Amino acid sequence: MLKVENLSKEFTMHIRGGKKIVTLSDISFQVRKGEFLGITGPSGIGKSSLLKCIYRTYLPSGGNIWYLSGEGEMVNLATVDDHKILELRRSEIGYVAQFLHVIPRVSALEVVSSALITQGVEPKAREERAKELFRRLGIPASLWEMYPSSFSGGEKQRLNIIRGLISKPRLLLLDEPTASLDPVSKREVISLIQELKKEGTTMIGVFHDYETLMKLADTQLDINLKKCKEVCV
Amino acid sequence: MIAHKREPVLSVRGLSKMYGKGCPSCQTLTGPEFNNNVCPVCSSILALHDISFDLYEGEILGIVGESGSGKSSLVQCLYFDQDATSGEVYLAHYNEGKDNVLNIPASKKRYLRNHLMGMVYQNPVLGLKLNISSGGNIAEKLLAADLYIYEEIRERGKKLLEKTEIPMYYMDEIPKKLSGGMQQRVQIAKALANNPPLLLLDEVTTGLDVSVQARVLDLIKALQQELQISMIVVSHDLGVIRLLTNRTLVLKNGRLVEVGLTDQIMEDPQHAYSQLLVHSML
Ligand SMILES: Nc1ncnc2c1ncn2[C@@H]1O[C@H](COP(=O)(O)OP(=O)(O)OP(=O)(O)O)[C@@H](O)[C@H]1O
Ligand SMILES: Nc1ncnc2c1ncn2[C@@H]1O[C@H](COP(=O)(O)OP(=O)(O)OP(=O)(O)O)[C@@H](O)[C@H]1O
Ligand SMILES: [Mg+2]
Ligand SMILES: [Mg+2]
Ligand SMILES: [Zn+2]
Numbered sequence: 170m171l172k173v174e175n176l177s178k179e180f181t182m183h184i185r186g187g188k189k190i191v192t193l194s195d196i197s198f199q200v201r202k203g204e205f206l207g208i209t210g211p212s213g214i215g216k217s218s219l220l221k222c223i224y225r226t227y228l229p230s231g232g233n234i235w236y237l238s239g240e241g242e243m244v245n246l247a248t249v250d251d252h253k254i255l256e257l258r259r260s261e262i263g264y265v266a267q268f269l270h271v272i273p274r275v276s277a278l279e280v281v282s283s284a285l286i287t288q289g290v291e292p293k294a295r296e297e298r299a300k301e302l303f304r305r306l307g308i309p310a311s312l313w314e315m316y317p318s319s320f321s322g323g324e325k326q327r328l329n330i331i332r333g334l335i336s337k338p339r340l341l342l343l344d345e346p347t348a349s350l351d352p353v354s355k356r357e358v359i360s361l362i363q364e365l366k367k368e369g370t371t372m373i374g375v376f377h378d379y380e381t382l383m384k385l386a387d388t389q390l391d392i393n394l395k396k397c398k399e400v401c402v
Numbered sequence: 403m404i405a406h407k408r409e410p411v412l413s414v415r416g417l418s419k420m421y422g423k424g425c426p427s428c429q430t431l432t433g434p435e436f437n438n439n440v441c442p443v444c445s446s447i448l449a450l451h452d453i454s455f456d457l458y459e460g461e462i463l464g465i466v467g468e469s470g471s472g473k474s475s476l477v478q479c480l481y482f483d484q485d486a487t488s489g490e491v492y493l494a495h496y497n498e499g500k501d502n503v504l505n506i507p508a509s510k511k512r513y514l515r516n517h518l519m520g521m522v523y524q525n526p527v528l529g530l531k532l533n534i535s536s537g538g539n540i541a542e543k544l545l546a547a548d549l550y551i552y553e554e555i556r557e558r559g560k561k562l563l564e565k566t567e568i569p570m571y572y573m574d575e576i577p578k579k580l581s582g583g584m585q586q587r588v589q590i591a592k593a594l595a596n597n598p599p600l601l602l603l604d605e606v607t608t609g610l611d612v613s614v615q616a617r618v619l620d621l622i623k624a625l626q627q628e629l630q631i632s633m634i635v636v637s638h639d640l641g642v643i644r645l646l647t648n649r650t651l652v653l654k655n656g657r658l659v660e661v662g663l664t665d666q667i668m669e670d671p672q673h674a675y676s677q678l679l680v681h682s683m684l
Contacts, residue, residue, distance in 0.1 A: 180670070181672075183673070183677050183678075184674065184677050184678055184681060221669070225663060226666055227669065227670045228662070228666055228672065251661075251662060251663050252458050255461065275623070283627060286627055
């Protein structure tokens, strides 16, 4: 469903005399439908950058990212126009960032339930679904109407995960979704991810923690020394 | 699932706006490389040069850039407050997007303004008659959009005030007596009066208290989610842009230096000027 060919990403820092930072070079791999690909590698090697290139928060410098959409269309996420990317983000590609980008002045309930608006879900049903997930991940009802900017790191992360999962995307990108969670929420997040996987969602996840990786991933991509190799778990 | 059509609601091609007579050197001696939009030969101001972009249904496009980069000129050309010097603009809702609306007769332009667009100005003085009641201001827009029945106007006015969270007793109050935040709300209510498919917002929150800003932003966000209107949001505040928009244009000295997904512009700006702009805000 996703085929990455010779992907590279470098940043040109114009404000620092045109200095170039090479972050990814010549990365190739593929993910089949319904599969979970785990990505590992040392800090700073480019794991988050890889997910951001697929989501197009970063503009790839070279290579192709072939994605077979739900409508059966082959789209190169590296080069397709912004409008198409927005359409895919609305309907089938989800992303849980390593750090929650808190939207100021929007309540937790809204942050989460608004992810369902573009799928045409009724307001009542949106709220119900959000509350159900809040309960599962132990976000107390007293926080539902609050602004997430005041949440703790772990609460923010759970919120972030709920936001990414609620719309049940076809392809889900997960950047260290369990990094700052206590063992109980972590177990709950893992089981949520497993349920989603059973329903057919294809996933690419970055993990520091080997144990979690082993629980979730079908295949593993280890990015190391700017080279990558694919290993089967 | 809401169908987002793959045709633009608005297409802008090669739009230029010159203040002054212009000369052959205007184009070649202004722009980001010269850090200037004033022609050194004839002193004309090239406020916009060769701007092209598309806006899709339900999309919110941000416009950023330093003071004088041409942001207001751009939305004012689209709203026909200013006459563009050259270029093409197509609106899907007007004759199926076949006509360059910059060239249609003035009466048709008035029709477009009244039926297909709403505008909120940075300065409420430009958008409101401050000595006519808030209800009257809204009624004016409804009359322009061919709604003539008094009860209906009054009823629609009430609904709009409700939607924009303006207390009903302000309906008969003149905007002059209202706070800045309330004036902006009345402007938004007025801009929405004709149910426009395209809303233009020029620095709606500039000059307001932070808490008032927050409420105005919430309102815009809620309206967008509810009504799925396409919007152009001009702001020098990247926080506002990040909060509200899907895509962003970066202007510098009247030129379009970069366009991209808003998160990409914020996290991976390509052009030297966009990088400077984003980093200076962090
Ligand atoms: N927007 C950016 N601009 C400039 N350099 C960047 C940017 N994003 C990432 N980099 C650089 O690219 C490299 C890879 O960063 P990335 O965040 O992808 O690493 P990572 O493997 O996810 O690390 P970690 O495990 O610590 O999260 C780093 O050297 C980082 O400084
Ligand atoms: N009516 C006018 N007559 C002459 N010059 C004008 C006129 N309106 C704008 N300009 C000039 O055109 C250029 C662009 O102005 P514009 O108002 O579009 O900038 P802006 O990006 O909106 O700036 P700001 O952030 O300060 O609102 C400026 O150099 C300005 O001085
Ligand atoms: Mg990372
Ligand atoms: Mg302006
Ligand atoms: Zn000149």
